[in-house]
Amino acid sequence: MKKYHSLRLILGDQLNRSHSWYKEKDDGVLYVLAELHQEASYVRHHVQKICAFFAAMESFASSLKAAGHHVKHLTLDDTVDFKTINELIASLCTEHSVKRFDYQHPDEYRLADQLKKLQLGIPVHCFGSEHFLLAQDELTDYIKVGKHNRMESFYRKLRKRFNILMDDDQPLGERWNFDGENRNKLKAADLKEIPQPLLFANPVGTYLDRIQRHHIDTLGRATEDLLWPIDRQQSLQLLDFFCLHCLPNFGRFQDAMTHNGESRWSLYHSRISFALNSKMLHPMQVIEAALARFAEANSGVDLAQVEGFVRQILGWREYVRAVYWVNMPDYAALNSFDAKTNLPEFFWTGKTKMACMKQAIDQSLDYAYAHHIQRLMVTGNFAMLAGIDPDQVDQWYLGVYIDAVEWVEMPNTRGMSQFADGGLIATKPYAASGSYINKMGDYCKGCHYSVKERFTENSCPFNSLYWHFMQRHSERFSRNPRTAMAYRSWEKMDADVQQALLLRADFCLSNLDQL
Known part of the structure; x- marks a missing residue:
C-alpha cells in the first residue's frame, strides 16, 4: 500500500477547484472524497440530491486526477463498514501511514464538531474553504450573538467593503434596495415570455443502484438523467444562461408564482444554488458575471434587476451563514412558539x-x-x-x-x-x-x-x-x-x-x- 505524508479530506460540498490546495502537485499528498452512509442518511434526502452530490464528487475527483493529484474516491460500497467519517479517516491514515491529516472547515456545525473530536495521534490541521466572502473568524464583527441583526445593514456594509454597485461611498442609483419593485405578478402575456430552463442530462443510474443496494431511505422522484449541473463547466453554463436569459426580468418577477406553462417551476430564477453551495461556483464569480451583463450595452438588465440578484448572493447568503455560525449550536433548538404539531403526511x-x-x-x-x-x-x-x-x-x-x-x-x-x-x-x-x-x-x-x-x-x-x-x-x-x-x-x-x-x-x- 502506497504511503503518503499527508491525507486531505474533501467533503461533498467542498468542490472548489480554485482552492489553494490544488495550486501545486505533491506526490506525498492523498486527497480523499467519500460517499458516506453517515451523510446519505443523517436526514431523509431527496434522491436527486444524493445523486447530484455523488455525481459532482466523482467528477471533481476525476478533474483532480487529470491535473496530476493523487486521489482516492470511495463509494458507498467502499465505506459500508464505517459508521462515521471519523472511523473512515482513522482507517485511511493508518492504511497509508500518513504523518498529517488536513481538512477544510465544514459549513455544517455537526461536521465541524465531529471532525474537531478526531483523535489520530498525528497533527490535524483545519483550513478555510476559501469560498465565502467573509472569513469564519470575522463573522462576529458583523453579527452579534443572540441579537437581531438587520440584514439591510449587513448588506450595505458588504456593498461598501467589496465596492459593489457603488458610486464612491453612495449606492449606484442613489438607492440601496429595489425590493419594492421586485414584487410583480405574472400576467397572461408575461407567461409566454418565460424562457425554457437550461437542463442537463447527467446519467445517474449507477448512483441510483448504489442508493438502492445500500437501502438508503430517500424521498422524491428519481430520474435516470439528472437535470442539475454536476461540474464546474455545467455550472458556468447555467450561470451564463441566467445572466443572458433570466436576469433581465429576475428582480421584477422574483416573488411571482404560477402553475401555468412548462417553465412554471423555474421562472426567472438562476437555479445555481446547488452549484454555489457545493462550491463549484464562487459567490464573487457569480456577482461579477451578473454585473458584467448589467454593464453590457442593450443587455436589457436594469439596476433593479441586478440589485435584486446581488442582494441574494452578497447580502442574504452571507448573512444567513453568519447568523448560523454565530448562534450555533443553540440556534438548532430554538422554538419560540413552542410549536409541537406533527408535519402533515x-x-x-x-x-x-x-x-x-x-x-x-x-x-x-x-x-x-x-x-x-x-x-x-x-x-x-x-x-x-x-x-x-x-x-x-x-x-x-x-x-x-x-x-x-x-x-x-x-x-x-x-x-x-x-x-x-x-x-x-x-x-x-x-x-x-x-x-x-x-x-x-x-x-x-x-x-x-x-x-x-x-x-x-x-x-x-x-x-x-x-x-x-x-x-x-x-x-x-x-x-x-x-x-x-x-x-x-x-x-x-x-x-x-x-x-x-x-x-x-x-x-x-x-x-x-x-x-
Missing part, C-alpha cells in the same frame, strides 16, 4: 386539496427545488400557521431541496420562515392569508377551496389559520409596528365573524392531514 406525498401547497410540494418532490417564495410564503407559511414542530420542518426542508445544506437551510427555515428563533432574523413572522398567495400567483384559480371565503367549509385554510395564529400570539405581536395593522383589522370585525374564523381554524388544525 401530504408534505411527503403532495396529496392535498390546497392547490398552492400541492403545486409547491409536487414541484419539490419532482425537481428537488422550489423558489424562495414557494418555500417562505406557501409551505413555510402554512407550517408556521399550523404550529408545526420546527425540528420536523427543518428536516423536511433539509432533505427535500437539492441546495439544502444546514448552514443555509436552518436560518431560512427556523428563522425567516418559522420565526422559531424569536426574531434573530426577521422583525415579524412572515404570516399571510390566502390573499397574499392569490396576489402573487395564480394557484387559487381552480383550487378546491375558495380564497374569497374566510370561514365556510369551502374557505381557504390559510384565511382562518392566519387569524388563529395572530390571535394566539396577540400578546406578542399586537404592539409590533409591522403587525399592528392586522390587529386593528381584527378589532373591526363583528364578534360572530371572529368566532367563525377561529372555529374554522380549529377544524383545520384538527384535520390537517385531510386538508
